[in-house]
Amino acid sequence: MSKKIQLGTKILSANEEYAQQNSRLLRDKGKHCLNMISSPGSGKTTILTRTITDLKGKIRIGVIEGDIQTQLDADRIRATKAPVVQINTKGSCHLSAAQVNSALLQIPLDSIDLVIIENVGNLVCPSAFELGEDGKVVVLSVAEGDDKPAKYPAIFSKSKALLINKIDLLPSGAIDFDIDKVKADSRRLNKDIKIFCVSAKTAEGMNGWYDWLIKTVRKSS
Amino acid sequence: MSKKIQLGTKILSANEEYAQQNSRLLRDKGKHCLNMISSPGSGKTTILTRTITDLKGKIRIGVIEGDIQTQLDADRIRATKAPVVQINTKGSCHLSAAQVNSALLQIPLDSIDLVIIENVGNLVCPSAFELGEDGKVVVLSVAEGDDKPAKYPAIFSKSKALLINKIDLLPSGAIDFDIDKVKADSRRLNKDIKIFCVSAKTAEGMNGWYDWLIKTVRKSS
Numbered sequence: 494m495s496k497k498i499q500l501g502t503k504i505l506s507a508n509e510e511y512a513q514q515n516s517r518l519l520r521d522k523g524k525h526c527l528n529m530i531s532s533p534g535s536g537k538t539t540i541l542t543r544t545i546t547d548l549k550g551k552i553r554i555g556v557i558e559g560d561i562q563t564q565l566d567a568d569r570i571r572a573t574k575a576p577v578v579q580i581n582t583k584g585s586c587h588l589s590a591a592q593v594n595s596a597l598l599q600i601p602l603d604s605i606d607l608v609i610i611e612n613v614g615n616l617v618c619p620s621a622f623e624l625g626e627d628g629k630v631v632v633l634s635v636a637e638g639d640d641k642p643a644k645y646p647a648i649f650s651k652s653k654a655l656l657i658n659k660i661d662l663l664p665s666g667a668i669d670f671d672i673d674k675v676k677a678d679s680r681r682l683n684k685d686i687k688i689f690c691v692s693a694k695t696a697e698g699m700n701g702w703y704d705w706l707i708k709t710v711r712k713s714s
Numbered sequence: 715m716s717k718k719i720q721l722g723t724k725i726l727s728a729n730e731e732y733a734q735q736n737s738r739l740l741r742d743k744g745k746h747c748l749n750m751i752s753s754p755g756s757g758k759t760t761i762l763t764r765t766i767t768d769l770k771g772k773i774r775i776g777v778i779e780g781d782i783q784t785q786l787d788a789d790r791i792r793a794t795k796a797p798v799v800q801i802n803t804k805g806s807c808h809l810s811a812a813q814v815n816s817a818l819l820q821i822p823l824d825s826i827d828l829v830i831i832e833n834v835g836n837l838v839c840p841s842a843f844e845l846g847e848d849g850k851v852v853v854l855s856v857a858e859g860d861d862k863p864a865k866y867p868a869i870f871s872k873s874k875a876l877l878i879n880k881i882d883l884l885p886s887g888a889i890d891f892d893i894d895k896v897k898a899d900s901r902r903l904n905k906d907i908k909i910f911c912v913s914a915k916t917a918e919g920m921n922g923w924y925d926w927l928i929k930t931v932r933k934s935s
């Protein structure tokens with residue numbers, strides 16, 4: 494016997510409905526929300542831990558951590574004392590708006606200004622699922638190569654900001670990465686994208702990102 | 715009006731059926747096939763171009779290139795004179811067995827010994843779709859961090875070989891990456907996995923990978 498279920502619009506709209514619910518909840522509370530997306534190992538968690546620490550007293554950040562398995566990233570965020578909710582997708586390649594919805598109900602929204610969702614490490618699938626966020630932030634490590642905007646255009650087209658991370662690896666000359674090419678290719682896809690060249694490890698360039706973050710959060714509250 | 719289609723088993727088995735067709739075709743021709751999977755920017759294409767060049771006269775390699783967009787990787791393979799077929803998935807996060815089937819019909823199978831499928835840059839989704847290959851090879855760059863087997867266990871569990879790439883970046887001390895931890899975590903998931911620490915850029919460690927590749931291809935022909 495074959496089972497029949499309704500496909501297409503129904504499945505898509507379930508995610509959309511939750512995304513709209515999340516967006517309403519965040520707007521009602523006057524909270525800003527960013528959805529951070531990158532390949533595995535681009536440095537999202539390191540960017541977040543440094544950002545939370547350096548912006549203490551300026552912006553109160555809460556984190557929703559998306560991972561297929563483990564609590565490793567949530568543990569790193571927890572060490573900064575920021576509120577964090579871990580979602581384990583158990584194999585799924587992206588966060589869904591429904592998962593984010595239940596995380597938003599657990600995170601102490603009244604005591605934070607900004608929710609950052611760290612999506613599953615994947616440069617492809619998460620870009621297709623709206624979570625109710627105000628904007629997406631894409632992270633690209635210089636070790637991944639400068640052809641990524643051309644090869645993975647969706648996420649670069651849809652993001653408000655691009656963080657080019659691990660620039661501390663460039664001076665050794667061991668990595669071929671043309672920052673100007675990445676900037677030009679990203680702006681060809683998305684003329685308004687804000688681009689910050691940073692090292693979350695050494696803190697180089699992080700101030701530009703912090704200024705943008707503070708301005709963006711204040712504008713929305 | 716809502717549309718109804720049959721889901722679940724039907725959709726899964728369409729991929730399975732093509733995978734079985736691919737497997738039969740390869741077996742009938744006596745050709746070995748590997749499915750190479752990694753995050754974006756781990757160095758799959760650089761590994762392939764060096765492998766093809768260094769193994770000239772020993773193994774004749776053909777490549778099926780999976781990318782969301784662009785012919786960039788196929789152009790790099792083509793420069794080695796190896797036969798290559800590019801598949802652009804136009805947004806899809808993994809290759810399907812049906813796409814590989816049509817590529818296998820285009821590639822000159824009779825004049826090669828080994829087909830390497832370079833999957834879409836994604837450490838998650840491609841691991842769930844069998845393509846009819848004899849084995850999977852996972853690539854992890856040291857720049858991605860040593861927590862990846864724990865966080866993305868599926869592909870490490872299913873692969874015959876792991877290439878830890880970009881080891882030329884380690885001596886500078888700019889990257890924290892514990893090779894022994896990655897080896898131990900990978901072997902906990904998959905006791906038989908072969909692990910090679912390589913730099914496709916400098917050629918360091920590539921001979922171990924070549925020896926394994928030659929042995930594996932000869933065994934199957």
